[in-house]
Amino acid sequence: MVRNNFDQELEDLKQDLLKMGSMVEEAIYKAVTSLKEQDVELAKEVMTEDDQIDECEIEIEKKCIRLIALQQPVARDLRTIGMISKIITDLERMGDYSFNIAKITITIADKPLIKPLIDIPKMTEITREMVKECLDAFVNLDIEKAEKVAKMDEKVDEFDDQILRELLTYMMEDPSTISQATCLIFASRYLERIADHTTNICERIIYMVTGERVSF
């Protein structure tokens, strides 16, 4: 009574999710790079690639529904499939935020940056690290790593606060910077939201593995 077929399909599903995850990770990286280097072409690329992420989500969702309908999974199988279908929503949102950041690149491309971006790329590094590690934890069912990733969210929040304060001072000194600074504040906030979704994913991974609900 070994379920080879079902196990294979579950494995495929996990691979699909990883693929989607790395697409999102790349989107984040490209979006922030385009922002930093005012690269409109790269930004446009991120925006078109977002469609692929959305398609990927729908594809995985269909597979989840099909497996639930045909295999009636219980216990760990049920938790895995249920969580995958939730995680892809998180990933899709993260893709959307990358899309929004790319849109900001285009909006503010007509003027040079009011200052070279330093904290936002740093913040991005941490966020990308989180996404990468989180996907790693998913593959290896590594709950310790998932907890560690969730804790990294605090640093991202700190950066977000710091960026907000710094840009506020810019805006107070020179009102002409307001429109660009506001956009950058949004970009920072989007990155923070991406990290939050990553934390959600970590919670889901822990539930998937242990059946216990945790909240970070």
Place this chain on the structure above:
Amino acid sequence: MTDNLKQKLGFGILRLSTWLILFILFIILYDIISKGIGVISWEFLTTAPRSGMTEGGIWPAVIGTVLVTMITALFAVPIGVFAAIYLNEYASQGKLTRTIRMAIRNLAGVPSIVYGLFGLALFVKNLGLGTSVLSAGLTLGLLTLPVTITASEEALKSVPNSYRHGSLALGVSKWHTIRHNVLPNAIPGILTGAILGLSRAAGETAPILFTGAAFFLPRIPDSLGSQFMALPYHLYILSTQHHSIGVVRPIAYGTAFVLIVLVLILNLVAIFIRYRFRKNLSK
């Protein structure tokens, strides 16, 4: 030889066996009926033998056989059914029960003349019942007991256990369960078995030879203690012991005919009962 050919050959042999049996039965019946039906008349059936059994009828033998069969039934059926109920429903299925059951099966194989001698020793001599309808009936009863018990047990076994368990699970006692939910469903089988046993007993000669059957007694037995004439024994005498066998040959055939009809009627009753109950059950 191909499989197909083997199969055809196999079925052919099976079919042949069946037809052979029917053929033999038909020959016997034809012989007896064709030669016996001529002497059948109202007078033949209702008068006693006369003139050294060369004339007259077989009335006392008919009555004797019916009477002795009734005693057999009254004796063997209740005891057989009770024994079967005990063996199948109550006795734990251990070594003892197995031994008893084996003994019963073996009793069925004991030659009927041995039953006759046993009946003579037990009923006629030791119990002082004399050569009588009663002794003969009881002896035939002993002979039918194994058949009755075995048939009854089979009938009880054929009642699905789910009827017993369903009833017991309702908190109904074992006796009530057997009485109201098992026995009613076993009765057709029990009756069929009992009647088939009786029809065999009715045709037996050896067991009644020493225990009650009279060589010649041209009247109906007036009590259970008197001797009697019986169809099979009468037939035996007419066929082998009579001083002028040639003369009484038609009467012998007539007697055989009546005996067969009697047994046939009993069997038909068994079939009818089974049919009736089966119809009721499936309703």
Place this chain on the structure above:
Amino acid sequence: MLQNSKEKIVIKDLNFFYNDFQALKNIDLKVPAEKITALIGPSGCGKSTFLRTLNRMNDLIDCTKVKGEVLIDGHNIYQKGLDVVELRKQIGMVFQDPNPFPKSIYDNVAYGPKAHGIKNKEVLDQIVEDSLKAAALWDEVKDRLDKSAMDISGGQQQRLCIARALAVNPDILLMDEPTSALDPIATAKIEELIKDLKEDYTIVIVTHSMQQAARVSDYTAFFLLGEVIEHGPTEKIFERPADERTEDYITGRFG
């Protein structure tokens, strides 16, 4: 785990033997009152045997031995001198294959009460009607109570068997794979019925279908090789079982 409900049946260190074979090993289990407890496990794991120890139907099999206690409302049903017939009046049982008696629908339901001495026709009529209504069968058969129970469908027969069990007014119902011989629609009806019945009865159901256990039961016990491996609220067993063996079994990786 069971703190919110009264315990109807408490099994303490129960062992059961067929000759030398030990079919149940050190079973400790609490069955909450007016809830549905499902027993699952692979064939031959002892779940049906266990069910039959609860109304002592196993007494009917020769060469068996019971050690341990089964307390129903605090009384050990294996104590010496206990009247098994009285015990079984308190515990209804429904079998795997519908087993109506070859009698009319009415007589099937009235069989138990009659055997227990109820003779009054009006009382019997009322019991039959109430039991058939409780078993959700009344509307389908009320016009043909005198017809043979053998002529109704398998699903109706099984509901009739439930009605027959209810007619003797038990407070526990034991069900041994009650739908394994039925089609999905009949199964769904029985499952609905079982859920309705838990208002008034403590139900223990053996099932081969894990989906059925998940659908109908409040608590699930997983049996393996004569032992209870895991027992708990059904949703916990099916969402996050604690034992690896339970997980393997319910996810179909039992090998």
